[in-house]
Amino acid sequence: MTMVTRTFDLLDNYRKYFLAKTDAFVKKENGNWITYSTAQYIEYSNLISYALLENGFTKGARVITISNNRPEWNFVDMALAQIGAVHVPLYPTISAKSYDFIIRHCEPLAIFISDSILYEKIAPLLEEHPSVQFIYSFNKIKSVAHWSNLLDTGTKAENKFKHELVDIKKNIKPEDLLTIIYTSGTTGNPKGVMLSHQNFMSNVLASAAHLILDSSHKALSFLPINHVYERMVNYQYQYKGISIYYAESMETIGDNLRELKPHGFATVPRLLEKVYDKIMAKGKSLSFPKKSIFLWAVNLGQKYELNGANGWWYEFKLKIARKLIFIKWQEALGGNIQFMCSGGAALQVRLERLFWAAGIPVQEGYGLTETSPIIAANQNAYPDVRFGTVGPVLEGVEVKIAEDGEILARGPNVMIGYYKNPELTKEVIDSEGWFHTGDIGCWEDNKFLKITDRKKEIFKTSGGIYIAPQVIENLLKESPFIDQNIVIGESKRFPSVIISPDFEFLKEYCKRKKIAFDNPEQIIRNERIQKRIWTEVEKTNVNLDRPKKIKISRLVADVWTPETGELSPTLKLKRRVLKEKYDQIIQEIYSKQ
Template sequence: MVKRIFDLLDNYRECFPDKIDAFAKKEGEQWITYSSEQYLTYSNFISYALLENGLKKNDCVISISNNRPEWNFLDMGLAQIGAVHVPLYPTINAKSYDYIIQHCQPVAIFVSDQILYEKIEPLLADHPSVKLVYSFEKIKAVAHWTRLLEAGEKAEANLKSELTAIKESIQPDDLATIIYTSGTTGNPKGVMLSHNNFMSNVLASAARLSLDSSHKTLSFLPINHVYERMVNYQYQYKGVSIYYAESMDTIGDNLRELKPHGFATVPRLLEKVYDKIMAKGKSLPFIKKSIFLWAVKLGSKYELNRANGSWYEFKLKIARKLIFSKWQEALGGNIMFMCSGGAALQVRLERLFWAAGIPVQEGYGLTETSPIIAANQNAYPDVKFGTVGPVLKGVEVKIADDGEILARGPNIMLGYYKNPELTKQVIDEDGWFHTGDIGCWEEDRFLKITDRKKEIFKTSGGIYIAPQVIENRLKESPFIDQNIVIGEFKRFPSVIISPDFEFLKEYCKRKKIPFESPEDVIFNQKIQVRIWKEVQKMNVNLDRPKKIKSFRLVADVWTPESGELSPTLKLKRKVLKNKYQLLIEEIYS
């Protein structure tokens, strides 16, 4: 029974001993694969080497890396000796690294490359707890991770029985990892997750994964994030081959090259895929463009279980052959499922991808819930558009009087590291975790998320505004890349918009509007009028006091690197409000 993270290795030994491509990464033009046997061997060698270096149970070890097979070897090597894996985003700043190193006092740090080492190297002198530094790529002044393999192989005979004893002593509820997530005070907070937190989630959600050991998947979301990490464990449990994308920029090329059967994603990436498809379709010659737009319009009306009738299904068959087959080809041609999480997925996109024969399974959860609370399946009747699906087996959910979603079960975190007071604020005496999300039930079994409790604000007129609902609707426009709704304690809600400048450039070209730069085009009167038209389109569906009354365009592109978005592409509202404070004052002056 898989109850601890390293039990996945025994599962490989028993179920998939001859798998030749448990993992793969690309070096140059070639995909380098690692077998299940190598996975077991390398994980053991790392365990032996770390034991020989004096690591013991509950010691923290930080990894700062892109997605790669070596990350898993380290992860399992640490799990087997009871050490605590602390994986960090490669994109966060030096100040955050400094805080986390001070907070968790790691014994060792693993980095993937020279650039990341240069970010942490100046900090090491101030953190004497760090005794060891290793790299996954060969860089100067740092020991390469293969040194551990060599040392572990030599130490195996002496440490084999000790490792066996340590593994037997590790309980499912023991701490396995600390995942640092953004804190409300500015400092990251460490979410403590046990072996059982993860494995209970893996086992409960595995039944909803339609892939098996004959399939392969592409992994590109950061593996240090709880969502992609759990999905990777899920793939391992079912023996699915995991191929790691070279980078976020090569996802399209990797999909077409590998032709995988599925992948995990976030809504923003699907939105960008859709925008590119639409831009390409609208640039087709008139007849082809007309057929393309007909297919998209048809797909936007898609209903599950052939609910639209036989005439609709006949037209859909034609649309799939003429148009949607090209969508499938763009994703490699073999996609059986896509799971989407991290933020709300537009219902329009859900319908379109399902109409194209590419099921999208939207789910919901948090780092503190390891992460899945609820998820749609990829077949009727266990899927409903506009919801995050039925609750996972073994997890309880109830809606509080104020609409907040509460969850309880084996997936709920152990607590926040070194912060029992904050833990008490989110986990009550009865074990219910307060998610901070507002939701409701549909058909008594499908969970629907409506907003973030902390993000709902009130205007000076006493009107409550749920900004995410408005922001998601606005992002359906091809003109809008990102936006933030503002207006707390103000007379009316407004919105600051970061346009999709790639689309805008093509639009300006078609309409013969000058496009010198983003800084110039956002003040062009024709562009202002056109984007306001998109806002007005959205306003139609809002009650009068909730309608957007004013807007401003900004020339900045919001990204995790520039600081306006989190690594999972969520808005950093405090950062944005501070950044555009003068603009906000101008709106309400």
């Protein structure tokens, strides 16, 4: 492979090894898959670079993109990297208030947007932000310059800037600023994480060394590409010459998987939980003999151990279960999955076992935006994988556990710092270069890193008992009745929980039990349902020490999503928002105690 120390070196790598590739990037438009070749990727990236230079863009200029996953995002990403401009990619789902803050904070010269809906959200803000001199769109929007105009400008300016671009690239160092990624934040304003070429590429090369896919394979991309996790995986695919297919939307993932039959994808636990819930609902609706075989296979899968540790008789039964039941699980994901990585939150161990038992190895990893992102990751095969952990530390990265249990990381993947916030940078990166993650963890067998909770999320009851809410919340989410939940009780006598039920599952359950289901507000007041969900809470309580047991639960009729504000774009709980939203319920829980 060529020396890849800056992101745009990936273009030279493509030119050298994968120039004949006809489907480097693929998107679906109006029902048809549209392919972009390696040659087009290189050409378009260069032409946009020439156009930006012609328009006066220089090293360090900030450029925002607000877009869904699509090939054009990559063309702009590479074009910016090549001229030393700073890419600031944002979620298409955040509020106008967040856009306003970020535009004011980073003062971009240009904004690329994907569609008219986003433009309508952004347009009213622009009068307040004189730094923005250019607006481009990926879809055609009236009165907005289309991105293809840059290809025309670049073609005319090619002779003028061709040699200059070569010189500019030579002077861009691996440690130079590549991007500012604003973390969604569960409290307060977003923080701008400054990442260099080296930050990303050290992570890409170390993780790509273990990636079993190659240029004959294709991957489906659906997690937001502006997020550090999917972006790094995106670069990883490019480095290995893997064809990248972009899902139409989060809603079409299932259809896209069955249609494309990809070999790999990156995901978050919540999506795997949804896949599992759908499979289980389908299995439980089967006729008696088929349902018995289905539940036998699931029960067997939940006991799965790596490396044949359960013995030959278990492996023999598993072979039968795979042939009869689990092959359908594989087909639901397209039938070709060889690589599936999960990050962003803790993956339930029972799901990990089940997917591996089904012949679909899922690799859980761990990291943060500030670490580009991977710190540790399980691999595709024994002995470099252990259930319930986030795997061995990535090569080139150091990890140590502080006295209070906090995970500290150091290495070429650790960010430059927070944009315009040196004080906050000093708070998280100490004088020896250790980044303080805010996560609590420990080692298993001195090899596998295990995350036990978020340092900032641990709270103390009035009786002095420490509660790790995430641990309890993950246990509760194993119930098909529970979609999301938040454990509360800081400075109170005992912990309680507020539950957003899985209303789709409840509808099916009510149908089976002949319980009227009119709407969520009505069903959460139904005593039978309240008692049934409390039974699920009690199942979790069995595994908790007495002072940590949940004493009271309350059901709410709201479905928590990033769009409605209770979850971050990476589906983490926004605890402050939730506590404010349900302040009255919380007061009621503790007022009589």
